[in-house]
Amino acid sequence: xxxxxxxxxxxxxxxxxxxxxxxxxxxxxxxxxxxxxxxxxxxxxxxxxxxxxxxxxxxxxxxxxxxxxxxxxxxxxxxxxxxxxxxxxxxxxxxxxxxxxxxxxxxxxxxxxxx
Numbered sequence: 001x002x003x004x005x006x007x008x009x010x011x012x013x014x015x016x017x018x019x020x021x022x023x024x025x026x027x028x029x030x031x032x033x034x035x036x037x038x039x040x041x042x043x044x045x046x047x048x049x050x051x052x053x054x055x056x057x058x059x060x061x062x063x064x065x066x067x068x069x070x071x072x073x074x075x076x077x078x079x080x081x082x083x084x085x086x087x088x089x090x091x092x093x094x095x096x097x098x099x100x101x102x103x104x105x106x107x108x109x110x111x112x113x114x115x
Contacts, residue, residue, distance in 0.1 A: 003041030010043045071099040074109050
C-alpha cells in the first residue's frame, strides 16, 4: 500500500529462490498471482545478512531509510547486529517495526509462522 502511495519500498530477500511466498498459489506468467498482487511496486534486493558484504549493503540502506519492518524470530536481529539500538546509532530517525507471529516473549515466541 505504501508503494501505491509513492513510497520507495525495498524488500530484502534471501539468496536462492527468494521469499517463499513467490511460489504460493496459482501461477501466471511465471509468477505467483498472490505474490504479484501483494508485492507490486516494491523493489527487491537479494542479501544474505550473515555475509559481511551483504550486511554492509543492508546497513547503507538503513542509513537513509525512514521505516524498517522486520519479521525475524525474536533475538535474530540482535544476533545479526542489526537490532533497533544498532540501527538507531546509524539513523536516529529510523522507525523500526518488528512483526512476530507469536510475540516477542512466551512459550511460542521462537516458533516460525510467517513466510
